Amino acid sequence: MAVPEAVATALRLVDEDGLDSLTMRRLAAALDVQVGTLYRHFATKQTLLAAMAEEMLAGCAGPLPDGLTWREQITELAGRLRTALLRHRDGARVYAGTHSVGPNTLSYTDTLVGVLRETCLSPEAATRTALTIVHFVIGHTLEEQAAQALAESDLPATLTLLHAALDPDVYPHLAAAEATLTSTDFVGHFTHGLNLIVKGLAGD
Amino acid sequence: MAVPEAVATALRLVDEDGLDSLTMRRLAAALDVQVGTLYRHFATKQTLLAAMAEEMLAGCAGPLPDGLTWREQITELAGRLRTALLRHRDGARVYAGTHSVGPNTLSYTDTLVGVLRETCLSPEAATRTALTIVHFVIGHTLEEQAAQALAESDLPATLTLLHAALDPDVYPHLAAAEATLTSTDFVGHFTHGLNLIVKGLAGD
DNA sequence: ACCTGAACACCGTTCAAGT
C-alpha cells in the first residue's frame, strides 16, 4: 500500500459520497487492505485528512502569468485556492479541519506573502493580509460548498423555510437581501469580497 | 426534557471536552435520559448543532451604542460575532457546520445588512459585503480556535516542525513571516483583516 | 518489515413496548 495512492483514493471516496462517508474502514476496503494497515502509514485519521488537504493544494503556487498587476496577482492566487478547494466535494471542510505544513501549503503561502510584500507592505502587514485573504477564501468556500450540498438534498424546503421566516416587519433589511442571499452567483460574491480586501490595500 | 436545557447542556459539554466529544449518548446521560428520547426533540444531531449555533448568537444583534460612525458600527458587529464564537470551545466549528434560520442568526444578519445599507450601498452590495464580513469572521475564528486547541496539546512540537520546514532558501517570504504567522495576537490579526475590508468600503 | 484477524470501546439512529 502506497501513501500517495491512499490519499488519492481517499479524495475519490470523498468526491463520491462526501466527507462524512469517508471512514478508515471504507478507505481500507477500497485499497483492498485491512483497517489496521492504514495505521502503519497514517498515525490517525487527522493525519490522513492533512495529507488530503496538502494534496488538494498541488499546483496552487505555480508561476504567475507575466504582466499582471499586483492586484491581479492577488486575485489570481486567491482564486486558485478557491478553485482547488472546489475541485473536491467538501474540499473546504477537509482543508479547514487540518493544518498541513507540507510543500504545497507552504509554497502557496510563501507565494502569496511574496506578492503582498512587493506592494511595499512590511513583513508583518503582508503576513496579516495573507491570513485575511486565506481566511476569507476558506469562509467563503465553506459556505459555497454547504450551499452546494444543500442543493443536492432539500433545497426547496430550506428556501421555503427561510422565506417563511423572513417577516419584513421584523427583518426589513433581510427581506431586501433575500434575492442576493439565496443567489447562486458565488463567483460574484467571491469577487465582491476579494475586491473589498484588495481595494483596502490601496491605502497602505 | 426541555429543549433549551438540552441545548445549554450540549454547549457545556462542548466547553468541557470539545466538539468531538459531544455525542448524543453523552448528552443523554448528562440529561439523565435515554438516547432515544433526544430524537423526540431533535430529528438528527445536525438539528441539535444548529440549535446550539443559534443559541451562541444570542445578544449579537442587540442595540448599538449611540454615536458610532458606520465604520465603528461594522467593526462592533463583526467583533460581536467573533466574541460569540469564541465564548464556547470549538464555537466556530459548531457555527460553520450548520445553517440556522433562527431569530438570533436572522436578526444579526439583518442588523449587519442594515448598517451597510446606511452607507449608501445597494441592497445587493450591502448583502454581499455582509457575507464577506461573516465569511472572514468565520474563517478567522476557525483558525484562532484551531490554534487554541493546538496550544493545549502539542504546540511546541508543531512549532518546531514548522520551523524545521521553513527553509529560507525555499520559502524566503515565509521565513520573514514566521514571527507573525506563529504570533498569538489574534486581536491584531482580526483588526487588520477587518480594517482592510472596511477601508475597501470607502470607495463605494 | 509489513499485513491480517480480531478485538475494545465506542458511535447515530430506529422502534416496539411500556406508563
Add this chain to the structure above:
DNA sequence: ACCTGAACACCGTTCAAGT
C-alpha cells in the same frame, strides 16, 4: 404524549500473531 430498553449497522484505534 412521552420515555425506556434494546437493537442495528456502523465507527477509530490497537495489537498479538502470522509471513
